Amino acid sequence: MVLWSAAIGYDPLTLGISGLTTSGLDTNIADWLSKTPATSNDVAVLAIARNDVGGTFSAPVTTAFNSVLNKLIAKGYGKILVRGILPAGDRNTTWPLENASIQSCIATVNNAKLIFVDTSTCPVYVTESNDLTHPTLAGYITVAAYLVPKYKTALGIP
Numbered sequence: 001m002v003l004w005s006a007a008i009g010y011d012p013l014t015l016g017i018s019g020l021t022t023s024g025l026d027t028n029i030a031d032w033l034s035k036t037p038a039t040s041n042d043v044a045v046l047a048i049a050r051n052d053v054g055g056t057f058s059a060p061v062t063t064a065f066n067s068v069l070n071k072l073i074a075k076g077y078g079k080i081l082v083r084g085i086l087p088a089g090d091r092n093t094t095w096p097l098e099n100a101s102i103q104s105c106i107a108t109v110n111n112a113k114l115i116f117v118d119t120s121t122c123p124v125y126v127t128e129s130n131d132l133t134h135p136t137l138a139g140y141i142t143v144a145a146y147l148v149p150k151y152k153t154a155l156g157i158p
Contacts, residue, residue: 057101
């Protein structure tokens, strides 16, 4: 987050908690958002659902994801980049059903502020203890090099 934020001129604020599910985020996001200002010049990046993987989203995950999207919209962010789930570090698992579910949630909420950021072509990246999930510093650098141009395009930054 810090790597890409600095690269495109934003100060980062991370509300992520390792192991958090979409339902967990939905439960906590209103409290977290109440403690941070947001204007139409601010951008939110939603990168959630890896802890919910297992195919197409269940009804409770879909409901929670849509609720989170609506809470981010209500907060007043100018744009909300909704990142697809990153492939496993070795690229053997790319989460097509889960990413389709994310896109379906965006379509259901139907707000121009929501922009899907496709991650299906993210390159192989190094992970901690070869867990294929948590990037090392080198892995984060690889992922940032991939995401920065995608975020710039989504935000209309040359």
